[in-house]
Amino acid sequence: DIVMTQSPLSLPVTPGEPASISCRSSQSLLHSNGYNYLHWYLQKPGQSPQLLIYLGSNRASGVPDRFSGSGSGTDFTLKISRVEAEDVGVFYCMQALQIRSAFGQGTRLEIK
Amino acid sequence: QVTLRESGPALVKPTQTLTLTCTFSGFSLSTSGMCVSWIRQPPGKALEWLARIDGDDDEYYSTSLKTRLTISKDTSKNQVVLTMTNMDPVDTATYYCARTDEGKRLHDYWGQGTLVTVSS
Numbered sequence: 001d002i003v004m005t006q007s008p009l010s011l012p013v014t015p016g017e018p019a020s021i022s023c024r025s026s027q028s029l030l031h032s033n034g035y036n037y038l039h040w041y042l043q044k045p046g047q048s049p050q051l052l053i054y055l056g057s058n059r060a061s062g063v064p065d066r067f068s069g070s071g072s073g074t075d076f077t078l079k080i081s082r083v084e085a086e087d088v089g090v091f092y093c094m095q096a097l098q099i100r101s102a103f104g105q106g107t108r109l110e111i112k
Numbered sequence: 113q114v115t116l117r118e119s120g121p122a123l124v125k126p127t128q129t130l131t132l133t134c135t136f137s138g139f140s141l142s143t144s145g146m147c148v149s150w151i152r153q154p155p156g157k158a159l160e161w162l163a164r165i166d167g168d169d170d171e172y173y174s175t176s177l178k179t180r181l182t183i184s185k186d187t188s189k190n191q192v193v194l195t196m197t198n199m200d201p202v203d204t205a206t207y208y209c210a211r212t213d214e215g216k217r218l219h220d221y222w223g224q225g226t227l228v229t230v231s232s
Binding site for chain 2: 001037039041043048049050051054055060092094096097099100101102103104105106
């Protein structure tokens with residue numbers, strides 16, 4: 001099974017400042033069709049996870065453009081250009097190359 | 113509008129079998145590419161994928177839990193049922209069902225989750 005590793009696990013950020021989260025997979029997530037099967041989710045306090053970025057770099061419907069995803073193969077990054085108070089929560093990367101999904105440990109973003 | 117709702121017992125005893133039902137609307141499992149997955153989250157911990165069922169009855173299970181899990185569906189009722197045998201306190205978690213897009217392999221709509229506590 002593919003193992004997902006995120007860093008950092010905790011991320012204190014001042015509003016208006018940028019933030020970056022790294023996600024690494026134990027195997028390449030690049031499919032032969034050219035897509036990276038890596039998704040990003042945000043779980044806000046007390047809520048279910050919500051899809052942010054799919055297939056490595058595509059923003060889900062309604063997601064602000066301050067969120068962006070990049071990377072390929074085994075190394076991926078989620079960037080927030082300017083953090084806002086509403087971004088507080090836990091960010092998860094998830095591999096989807098294998099049907100048996102696997103999530104990272106989560107990165108908790110907090111506002112300084 | 114796609115919605116999913118989990119239902120089941122809030123408390124089960126160790127060694128008992130847990131049965132959870134996911135009732136959904138806004139999509140059909142008979143539509144090509146639509147699936148439903150179960151995912152759980154122990155308090156304060158990360159998400160863990162458990163199982164998935166497709167419209168054509170293909171079933172997939174977590175490698176570590178496959179001997180304890182069974183997933184099934186009732187397409188006419190828009191329901192998916194997950195059973196987990198031999199429950200243990202470490203299985204205490206919020207259990208989510210989610211719609212899964214088979215093509216992109218993502219969970220795009222989630223239920224609100226149901227907290228299951230395992231305790232004697």
